[in-house]
Amino acid sequence: MKIGDVAERTGVATRMIRYYESQGLLEPTRGTNGYRVYDEADVDRVRRIRNHVTAGVPTRLIRAVLDMEKPTWTRECTAELAQMLGKELAALDERIACLSASRETLRGFLAGAVVPADA
């Protein structure tokens, strides 16, 4: 699958897909012509990356999480990394809670909003 296909299926601009690759978040193979070649898993990966980036998760952490999900992941890490991840986890929890609260506000609002006669 070529980059354009991935872009179409994920709604993420090719520009960004290449950017994520430059950030170490994707590692597509290359065809004999030099074109990037993606598989189904990459499509999923791109969607997840997009969501995380949009959610303000730093690329370092995104990469760490994605790497962890690789079957080759050794479950090993330095104490520093563990601590850093622990902090991120706490921050993530707080963020999720905060976003959830806003979602409720928004949902409640949309449920009861008064839209004046169409302009």
Next chain:
Amino acid sequence: MKIGDVAERTGVATRMIRYYESQGLLEPTRGTNGYRVYDEADVDRVRRIRNHVTAGVPTRLIRAVLDMEKPTWTRECTAELAQMLGKELAALDERIACLSASRETLRGFLAGAVVPADA
């Protein structure tokens, strides 16, 4: 309460507090000397703003949500705004789901991580 106090209590730089104000997210009163004056509610507000910004929520939406919570909110909005908010709500849900998934990955990892003998 002065800006420095708010900064200290929230961990948000004074620079950012002023920035949020410039974005319409805060409206501190002013002392006779021209200093910004904040109250307890502002401290809370700043914390929430920070969380949202960190979570990638656009300031426009943050302002909308915060405004909605004001008792003076009229529950009125244009159809466009309602639609925009609906979209944002969906995006928010997706983000929350995605972050939650990552949180689980992270939590699971930290629970089973092998930290090699301290370096």
Next chain:
DNA sequence: CTTGACATTGACATCAATGTCAATGTCTAC
């Protein structure tokens, strides 16, 4: 009153995420 801590505004710098454009190569279809 002077000094030091803190406030103000405003300008400039940076960084990440993104858009856009250009010059060029590749592929598909006619």
Next chain:
DNA sequence: GTAGACATTGACATTGATGTCAATGTCAAG
């Protein structure tokens, strides 16, 4: 093989969120 669609890399511009600095005013303590 030629045209048009799509790919490549790389450069440049922009925007939002920040840091930082400068020039200046305010305030509290000695």
